[in-house]
Amino acid sequence: MTPAHAEIARLYQQHQRAVLATLIRLLGDFDQAEDACHEAFIAALAQWPEHGLPTNPRAWLVSAGRFKAIDKWRHQQHEQSMAELPQLASEPQDTDSSWLTDDELRLVFTCCHPALAIEARLALTLREICGLTTEQVARAFLQSPVTIAQRIVRAKQKIRNAAIPYQVPSDQQLPERLDAVLKVIYLLFNEGYHQSSGEQLLSCELTVQAIRLAEQLLPLFPDAEVKGLLALMWLQQSRSKARLDPEGEVVLLAEQDRALWDQRLITQGIRLTEQALQSGRVGPYALQAAIAAVHAESPTAADTDWAQIIGLYDLLLRLQPSAVVALNRAVAFGQLHGAAAALTLLLPLQQELAAYHLYYVALADCYKKQQQWSLATDALQQALQLCQLEPERRLLQRQLQQMSPH
Template sequence: MSEGRMQRQLSIDMEVLYRQHSRRVLASLVRRVCDFDLAEESMHEAFAIALDRWPQQGLPDNPTAWLVTTGYHRAIDRLRRRARFEHASDPLLDELESAPVDVDQAIEDDELRLIFTCCHPELAFTSRLALTLREVCGLTTEEIARAFLLKPTTVAQRIVRAKARLRDRQVAFSAPESSELAERLDTVLHVIYLMFTEGYSTSSGEEATRAELSSEAIRLGRRLCELVADADCFGLLALMLLQESRRSARTDASGNLVLLADQNRQLWDSRLIEEGLDWLWQALEAGEIGAFTLQAAIAAEHARAGSSEQTRWDRISALYDVLVDVSPTPVVRLNRAVAISMHQGAEAGMALIDELLESGKLSDYHRLHVARAEMHYRLGQQARAVESWHRALLLTSHPREQELLQRRIDEISKG
């Protein structure tokens, strides 16, 4: 193998290792140094050192622990340099130098601790979500902005202010007491689901999915269910498992996206479906039915259907009627419109889509225009369908979604 090819392979391997370990490393360093920026800088230094040493020395038995330990020492070095430059003592440096580097199984829970810290009630709800998605899940500001339908500059400002508020209020980087758990739980659940969603259907990059991100969200969901016997926790885990069961069928051999109606259901993971249905049953038995449990019940209807034609759209529409009362967001209203179009006909769904467009809340959301295009097509309005697909094509920047939409436009235009 040539030296250039070896370097390219090494770069790819390190990218994989970064995606696998960086979230846990950063979470562990934040807990230890109590500073987001210092932890992030030290983590990147640790990965740079790994890039230099691991090809010669081999991969450590525990790469995460190695990176945490190395990052911890780099943080101390940074603080020492800062103290020498400012000619002043640093209480944090004194504390870190005297504390043992307790790299152990606690790493497994550090992400969950950091999520609860970022979801502190001192922060506004949207700031909690943005901060956690950036610092814990590793999403870029642009990816978070797309998830919230906001400008990247707005999201960046919220993250900076959130960090400053946690620092100024001297918030402890630890799991909350049981009495404080309830007020943070709802945000934590939303963060884990947004993390899963980004892995299940990425908002940027060449790949259609990021399996390691959704897998980590499911791991955190399972851990949360162990710690908190809550109906919403069970419902969220059920929803993620049922959606994850379709992963193998969501793309073809070339990596192209495959729509739900066209997926080979033989490829769906029956083990994950069974586990998801078990958690859904526990959620239904546990108490008040929340938004995640309702969404899991909708996903369960798809999982139970042997084919697209056998899908019980009457049940799904009824579930969306309840969900829109519990969570009346524009996206839920859009999904309800699609379900109603499948149950009552495209005209009924189109009327609801037009209401959403008139409200202006989703006018730049490409999936609304995709749904509108499909309804136009079913009504025999091919020119309008192509127009809506073109509109959707302009509004999405993801190459896999662009390819899917262009294929659809080409198919209809040729027909």
């Protein structure tokens, strides 16, 4: 691979979604924009190695993609007068929400259309706009890839059949889409912070993408939950350098070197969490940020205020009852009240979390603390069978080897 081709590959990874977002805004059609985006990168592969990279590669790609689409329209619509064609090349007039200047954020709002079911909105946006694979989206929802693929296909069909336009919503339409947009950003960050499969625990590209979207959103919506979500991501991101050892192996929270935590992000996150909690309209993201803040403020793992964390999980369960939240609360409960107490909360969750490997990791930890080695081994093996992230699989295998003498 030549240096020019390597640079194009890097630019594709870095800018492809942003170029696509801009083309969808300009062309008003997702399928045509996707074709135009691919055509633009093909043109870059043909021209850049010979003529050199343009000064602004992203603008070049957008321009090339837009004119590729116009050429295609010229061939497909002979009856259309040539006088109409220049209108296709000019940017459409924005709605009164033109202050949404980030094309990717605009497109997330556009795709979170209330005509679609919330699950379809999230799956479609994560897959088509944020660039997650179908498998990654499926694991975010603890569902099968087939189910998610069918959901995305049905969403696209509904968009076509109902002629739902890819238009930036007006000011009045934005608030009704905000919850879905926040959920998209939250799930995007989660996949980057703890990837569901592959060779790497982290994807900095995804976490930075999610944080950037939230930072763009905050001045537009200084809402408590926007603050809570951004604070949560800052606080989680602050631990990134401590989550892997020099050999790239996973380091659990209790064993992390807290001197490696980013104090700037922690300060920002705690300040924003306090603002969200003081608003009087506390939501799930603000509560999760508060939980992350308790960890961030603890000088050592032993100093963690587990009683406060349990209280926050109690509030979170009322607002957002789910088996995963109940699992996290059970783990915190065990830290304060012991493994036997945690097991009484964990065992009833087994049916709902049968496909979730972290559930079995929690079970194994409780069994180990009670020296129930056989049950702990079974739980770890079940977790290993379900886990698809290689660094985590290696951690589970090391834990199984440590149990072998017992």
